[in-house]
Amino acid sequence: MRTNYGHLTYCSNIHSGETWAAHFSELQKYFPEIKKKCSPKTAMGIGLRLSATAAQTLSQKKELARFKNWLGEQNAYVFTMNGFPYGGFHKTTVKDTVHAPDWTTVKRVNYTKQLAGILAALLPDKMEGSISTSPLSYRYWHKNEAATNRAVKKATGSIIAVVTHLIKLEQEYGKTIFIAIEPEPDGLLTDTLSFINWYTGELLETGARKLSQELDLSFSKARSLLKKYVRLCYDICHAAINYEQPTTTIKLLQKRGIKIGKIQISAALKAIFQKNNTGRNTLTKAIRQFAEPTYLHQVISRSKHNELVSYRDLPEALQHSGDASVKEWRIHYHVPIFTKKIPPLSTTQDDIINILDMHKNTPLTQHLEVETYTWEVLPKALKKDIGGSITRELKWALKHLNK
Structure with a gap:
């Protein structure tokens, strides 16, 4: 839906x-009932998630026309x-395969180009379109620094290939469509700082020379x-x-001078550990109910001395839940x-509030998307x-934006 602070929707990967x-x-x-309750009198946007299989079907003129009519x-x-998850995302074991195929592959390039073509046909005039995508690759697939560097360079070359396609699409349709890269724990671009370092270094130096x-x-x-x-793509979670x-x-x-293309409004689980064993055991028991086999649930632990330790998945972290030096888990x-609050646990909702407050004071993007796919x-x-x-969720976000 259109708000005073940009377009607000939810991601259909739910x-x-x-x-x-x-x-x-x-x-x-x-969707019709959600729109009726959230945006009954005005147009409402959709944050569309398509698997590669679905994208192939929707690319067909007949299906695209049918969807546009709807x-x-x-x-x-x-x-x-x-455009992050390429393949199966529900009712299957996803884990690290959410990154596959990564940006070192032709499959990822072709998939993203196909999404861009669909979006170019659907996007209203005088409106920018965004495609969020993976943080190049999954870090543990690359055994050492040399292998990682090779993957980064190859992935950057793939990004350039898609940019070339987006430039041509704009010449054809008169619409700007951009990709928004989404850092994630254990991605090759694991956080905003690593994204900035890659962007200002590899992309704007090596990548720019290639594009020129x-x-x-x-x-x-x-x-x-x-x-x-x-x-x-700034995923708040x-x-x-x-x-x-x-x-x-x-x-x-x-x-x-780096633009935020999309803010994904999302919250993570937070656990604040107590000193006594009873409190720790109660907290650990509550955390265990979230250890499920579908998605990766990376954990970053913070000690009393603000030292950070990363775990690839929740079951691995749970083996260390008795560590008395640990103060907090995200x-x-x-x-x-x-x-x-999800007693005795809490969430990182305050980070959402902080970002939305910043956005209200100085707009960061026109694309706001609630993403709770779990x-x-x-x-x-x-x-x-x-x-x-x-x-x-949409009403909560809208209420805070309008506060």
Whole structure:
């Protein structure tokens, strides 16, 4: 929906369905009622997530026309897409395969180009479109520094190939579509700072030289185009897990002229450990209910001396829950954003409030997307009606924006 602070929607990766028919069925089932409750009189945007299989189907003219007609009937529009998960994302073991195929592959390039083509056909005139995407690759797939550096260079070359495509799409459709890279714990770009370092170094140096050669542009023009078509997807949950200070990182982005393409409004689990064993045991028991087999739930632990230790997944972290030096855990588990407490646990909702307050004072982007994709694996106590949960999240975000 259009707000005074940009377009606000939710990401459809909360809905199951890896084929287009299945996913469209879920949208038809839930979206009309959500819109009726959240944006009854005005147009409402959709944050569309398509698997590679679904994207192939929707790329067909007949299916695309059918979907556009449905959007018109619903007074809806698509302005952003989630191009991070390529394959199955529900009712299957995802874990680190969420990064596959990564940006070192032709499959990732072709998938992203296909999403861009779909978005170019759906995006309203005079509106920018965004496609959020993975942080290049998964760090543990690369055995050493040399292998990591090779992956970064190859991935950057793939990004340049997509940028070239986006430039051509804009010439054809007159619409700006950009990719927004989403740092995530254990990605090659694990946090905002590593994204900035890659962006100002590899992308704006090596990548700009490559783009200038391919399109016969000046180096400065190539850098300018990269800043337009490659932006940051700021996932608030991911930043909170890394204990980022939003004010500091946002200022760093602005100082270097890096745009935020999309803010994903999301909350992580937070556990504050007590000194006594009884409190620790109670907390650990509560955390265990979130250890499920579908998604990666990276944990970053903070000691009393502010030392950080990362764990690849929650089961690994739980083996260290008795460590008396640990003060706090941040857990990569997207929980409903309207929830501040899940006793005895809490959430990183305060980080959402801080970012939205900053955004209200100085707009950071025009694309705001609530992303809580874990509905199917939430503990029963949190697993309410899916349509009602999405509605409640959107209304919570809208209420805070309008405060």
